[in-house]
Amino acid sequence: MAPKFKDGDVVATINGKWVSYAHTAAAYSAFAGALIVGLYLHYHKIVQNEFYGYPDEWFPSVSSTIGDRYPERSVFMFFIAITSGPRFALVAFWYLLTNRPNSSLPKFVAAAGVFRTITCGGWTYITSTDDHNWHDIFMVSYILATLPWTLGCLALSPRTPTALKYRKIFAGSFFATLVPLMYFFLQHKVHRVAGAYTIYALFEWVLVLLDVAFDAVTMIEFADFDIVIRDFRGISRGAGNQAVSDAVLEKEKDKEVGAVFGSGFSWFGLLDAVADVYNGFVFWSMLTSLGLCIWYFGLWAMGISGYEVVVMASISPFLLGIKPLRFFIIRNLRICHLLSLSGLLAYLFEKPSHRLFLTSFGVFMACLSWAATFYAERSQPHRLEARISAFCIGLLASSIAKFSYWTNNPIWPVMHGPNGGWNQVGLALAVLAILLSTRSTASSGGDVPAPGPTKGSFLLSSLGLAGLFFAMHSLLSDSSTMILWVWEGFPVRGPLAVPHGALTLLTMGLGLVIGLFAPNFSRSWAFYGVGSIGAAILTTSSHWVGYYGALALTIYVMAAAPALISQAARHPPAQTFGLGFLMYNILVLAHVWVVAYAFVPGGPIMREHTDWVMTATMLFIGAGIFSASAQPPASSMPKFKGKPNTNPAARQQRSYYLYTLLFLELVAVSIAYLRFPSYNYTPHHPETKSITAGIWTIHFSLDNDMWSSEVRMRDVIKELEIDVIGLLESDSQRIIMGNRDTTQFLAEDLGMYVDFGPGPNKHTWGAALLSKFPIVNSTHHLLPSPVGELAPAIEATINAHGRLVDIFVFHSGQDEDPEDRRLQSLFLADKMKASPRPAILLSYLVTKPGVGNYNTYVGDKSGMRDVDPSDWDRWCEYILYKGLRRSGYARVSRGTITDTEIQLAKFVVDQPEGTNDVIPEEQVPEGLRFPALFKGKGVRGHAYHVLNDEPRYFA
Template identity: 35%
Template sequence: MPQIPAAYIARAHTVLGSVSFLTALFLGLLFHYKKLCKNAVATYPEEFFPSVSATIGDWYPERNIFQLLIAFTSGPRLGLVAFEYLLHSTNSSSPFPLVTLTSGLLRTITCGGWVYITSSDDGEVHDFFMISYLVLTIPWMWGCTTFNFFLSLIPLVYFYLQHKLHRVPGAYTRYSFFEWGLIALDLMFDSFTEEELRLRKFQFSFGDPSATIQSTEAAKQQTAPTEKAEPEIQIDPSKNPVAKAKAPANPPISAVPESRFSLRLVLPPSLKPFISFVSSIYLSYIFWSIFTSLIPTLFYFSIWELGIAGHELALLSTLSPIFLSFNPVLSWAKSRGGSTTLHIFSLLALGAFILDKPIHRLWLVFLGTCAVMCKQVATWATSDIDQQSIITALGFLLSSLSKHANHTNNPVWPLVNSESGGYNKIGIVLAALAIYEHHIRQPTISETAKDVTQNTNPPQAQVDTTQGHWLAGAVPLGSLIFILHNLLSDSSTLIAWNWTGYQDYQPRGPVPHLHGSLTFAAQLFGLLLALTSVTHDLTDILAHPLWFTYGSAATIVLYAYRDWSGYFGGLNLAVFITSIIPIVLKQASAASGSTWQSTGKVYFTAMLVYCLLALSSTWTVAYAFVVLVAQMACLSLAFRWPGLKLSCSAESKNTLSSNFVSYSRGAIACFAFFSFAASVYRISSRFPQCFKPGPRILTAGIWTIHFGLDNQGRDSQRLVRNVVRDMELDRVVFGERDLTRVIVEEMGYYVDIGPGPASHTWGCVLLSKFPIINSTHHLLPSPGGELAPAIEAVLDVWGTPVTVVVAHNGQEEDPLDRELQSTELARIMAASYPQPVLFLGYVVSKPHAPRPAPYEILVQDGRVFDIDKDDLDRWCEYILYRGMYRTSYARISRGKVTDTELQIGQFVLPPYGTTVVDDSEGARYLRSQKEDMPEHHWFTMDYYEDHPNNKAKGGHAYHVFGTPLYYQIPPDPSKVLCYQRATPEEQR
């Protein structure tokens, strides 16, 4: 029967692949050298060598010849994938060959994607397939001596960023060298298979209906009598596709050449447990960081659509534990190599920060979340669940602590970078070190124990896994993860939940930057209770219904009460939630038992519960208590109710070592210290002072900033701070996310946020350089469901009480909601007549629009004036006023911070104890030139488009008018006083 050595297939792949790329390069240099070197930044001679993408995809005939030759390579490539699978699966029950087969097939498909969809066809699709190809190369090359390939990725990424971000001429040529180097290394790696196939004497037989693939020892006919040759592997089309023979009892060492090597870290034996403990906490921190980064990353697209954009489907990445329903995948994920590989894949999410386009970052976060969820679930589904539950809790607290210390931003989130408070590179380096330590550490008990999941007919679990039982393990876990994420992942959430503002110059409740550490103290106390219950076998106490009653009572207090009383309920809820983390995780582990079917079912259902609760918390309108009741009802299944067999009967035996307990208590103490230290460090040393302390000037601005993300989907707190500082705003309002931490701590402002999450609305923010005397939070009428928040505050402006109303109304979807909301806002403003009033609101209405549109209702019924009635180019942001002299008005383009502009109005208060004498239209519209006004009324010159300093302002500039508008104060006795410095009595 004719036979062809399988090594020839590997050689054909190497030759065809090399000829394809070399031919394209030769023809490209011959026909289109300078055109191939040209890119968006520079051309020849700065760029003097073409990239792979340009060579194979931009010009005829090299593109067409390359695609023809590379098509012939597909057959040998698929053959290599099959041979690699057969080589490694012959005498192995490991799931790794199946993973290699899957990654090899997907790698071939993605190769076709970036080959046949070139950068000139669709750059984003080409880049997606190229990135996917490189990612799939990791499991394909795993364990082999191919580190040159991965090391080449570092300069490749560096020079690509130099070209793409910094637009450095010549950087793309250097990038091209490494890109061609990766192609060469890739082909060389696949060529190694030729030598392996030759040593194993793999042969491809044809000409017989029952074609076979044979694997024998070298020179089978000459084998010594005492030696046993490897049996053949037959392919029988009438039966199984691959019939594996039993492996020899003592296979020769030379049968499978060893190409693996590992580096061992030499440490004193006493330090190894501590290093492993720290490494595990950091990897848990990475899990929570990636997990919590998913929603803000995908929410960017909902901002621009102001609704469902479709990208919300990325939330389904949290359902990736469904893949663990397959026994080979679960076994691989539990293995040391599998968990290490999943950790490496998860780094894609951390590395997404280098990408500019939000959609590219979302893709990588999606893939990273899939990987990290599978890894974490495989970790939870182990025999040492007591230890893993404490590690999970400590990692979560470290994630929350890092946000508290970093202006509510996790420093390794992909939506931050070095310009917005990110420490991404440091985080990735530490993650790589932790992964390395995880890979080389001694095997755990669960890894050395017999893996019963490898049996084709697994035995029944030790616990009764009826439907109620496995649900009792899954549903509470989903609720627990949701509560941790929704209420405790940020220290300011419980504070903002019931915050109601100021009274008599003092805040009625706790403030985030000062009292956030109390939230940590409560969580740490709860975790200490959990640790004590595990070490003393007292978990039955925390699983008792009375403890659930305590948690339910704390939830009721959180919802029903406000300010300090409500926050006290939140602190008790924090104690309760963190104390039951080991119970819930242990019950889920017991429910999954030892069967791979149960593992996938339990943890998939848990994450499905999480997704449903997360969506409910977003879509439920005005009924926050519905979500609270649902989450507590789900959590109740984790407790042992008398007469009801709901919870899984997992043994309550302490498996924690004394070292681990000691380290955990030390970590809790360190977290407590650093949380209080962060609070003290972040207390603003700047007492709020006005930018212009002399004249009785009030400069106010409205800026609707959607969720604190700029146009590139990155955190925008510092960009907002820069503009506010440049424009010297005494007041600013922006909607929908707490963006106050940077501004409050670095610039010194009084802050009011509300209404809080208890009212289930997006809320708004008031920042003031002037003391806030009193404030009231309003949830405006919304029978149609378009919830709208408002803050009514009385400020002490140069000794004169000024009522300031900030609001964020609904959109156009419900006209009745908009009419009722406008009517209520007009009532609030009219109630303080004739005292000074300033309205800064997001109102969707055309200027001068008649009733029932908001404009006429607000102006007429509220007894206020438009800042400039002749500005007809507005749509959503409006500044209205009464009882003050308006002296200037400016509109600043959105730049890269947000999708809405900044509107600014400057006002002068009448002398203390007096009012505006003439507020007729003629008096209010005495327009003026900037040069005719005192200099302290001028806005900064840097924001004129033609000013030399404008390029450094992030794309912001005076637009619509091209300049601020200035207005004279009408001639009356107060005019002279208004331009003079205020007396000490007037400044009180």
């Protein structure tokens, strides 16, 4: 072993604390120097934001101070460049101070520190003015690296009480400050509150101070060792010709690390946990895709298609009741899990029925494999906990994947290369994950019992599983589902899918942590009461109040999962998991029946009774809690007397899943940041003061070949230069439709404001409004529907070229229910007649021109005009208007995206309504013409049709 010191003259000795001093001084000088110069030279400019300036806003943000103008930008970059040297030295010294044998954590923290330093250089030297995207990428990366650096420093901090105290204060204050920071940012960005950005800026500067202060604490530990420069060849005395220097650092030994994050950290252990979680992600990806594939066939059949029978694929755990087969499956879990990946291979088949059957077989094998896995691990509580953690974090990962992919899962069988699918990558990773995560089980195939006596009822446990799985699937498989439950239109009075979807994902992780660390509390009746109250609030309330109920329910469901699944694993798997999935399927069907009552046998019994479904869900979970509460705690069993969870391997194993959970939550927050809308949208032809309005029935964003159609919809809407469009049959926020929201992708990619319309708990097929113009106000209506399906409508006011215009989006009832349609026409006519502003109706009316209810919608009763009274070949889609000049009308073929065409109309504000005289296109200004791209054969199956295959223009 090399000696610590070599003989030689000491040329210089520098105390380590000066590295911290230099880093702190240079970093603070960079920010303070830029702020002082900016306030002195460009005060009014740097406090100005996109909405307000001085005196409403009176303090600049960090980004506007350091990146927008010379010379403050140069002052900042000068000092931040000086900071980089001490910064790298600080990371190196911290590694040398905390490194110890047989521990990889110091290396991980050091790597995070280096990465954090590099990304800091990225966002400081590439400002948002230079390149907004790369600035954001580096900024998000820096934030991601800050958490492991902070937590790692806390875990590795030597036994210096003063330093540890200050680190906890600065770190806690840093993360606590993020909450008001985000709140005031939303107040500024979404609600446009004057002065909110100044408060946001103040919190932003506080974050800078705390971030640097956290690293400044190292001056306490670094004071205990020196940097020693020695001269071994007498060069300092002129005796040599080559300069050589060594820095010898004294390291403190044997510092205590937290129990969870202690020595023995293994990258292989972490990799196993990640693979296990990915296996859970694949399970939830397949389960959530099954209903979507089934829905395609019922959608075209307008009722029961027969394919619905494959919904029962999930009851495969009943096979575990056959003892020899159960032993065989447990001994061959790897093969069973690999067979379940057939669901990921489904995308290779063009025929929808083939994809459905492969997906259903994948779900069949996945449910069988996971039930067998839980049962096989029941004899080793810590191994069972790991599988349950993977199962639950897999759900979170699936939701995060959908959050990043605008509510589609990129490995679903309705995704493929043309619409952005990642099927090949997902499949390859799934194979690797299964090979890693199924290397062994606690049981070799025999019935090794769980420790201690097994109490409680298997029947109650199976009901608990049913309620748990249904709640996880119906409410938590997409971060926007419950947000849309409480959405009631503009102005915004509650959460938004972005960024607040990240809050749902964070509470999912919090709930799971509670379930792991407080198992007795998670199965208590008091906590069950909290979850039940949350469910009641979510079901009955809107806006923020309803969402608070949703968050309480989210925490409870995820916290209850470990207790309910571990209790079920103690009983025979066919009885618990088989019956559990059967009852889960009954809840799924009831969940569909509440809105599909007009098309299914016995449907009217369940009509509009989401409250019944929610009540049944919580009662089922309560039954599971009753069974779990009968089981004595592990620490009270004779085998477990003394301190619970004293097994270091079990603690370390749990830490790997917590690392994975923490990383996923950071990804969720980063996605929310990157997806936050800009709200700087502009119409296509502002110089003409025109509105291009459209109506389209999108068939729940599944095209004629069962591929997700958002990308193709986006392309045609963009190419048609539509400013305002109503989308019908747009609510896909149910299990059977994949818990999706098409409007998120369209609104973000097209740069449009969006109103989702009546939410998924309002029992309609959906209506949505997308607008290039700001939506000032909107109200959601459920029109009279005493017999048939509920008719949704949106009544919105937009600010179009400085003029308020009312937009109505409406889907009437079916042809089988004439009284419903008559009452709906009277209701909507009254609303349109009462509007004092110019108005446009984008609708699905189910009537012929000039016949029946048409005369209620058009004429004196409503005050509305038909966009083209001469167009006799209509039955469903209509565009009506008043108070605007109608300049053009077109009908565009649907291609294979849906079963209904696109209808378009061009209007000009602040001009009289005009006549029905048709004029040639040559007399129409260029900005008021429909795109020539769709003339003739058009593009991708979209072309002008019906009206002599041309748009029609009016004087």
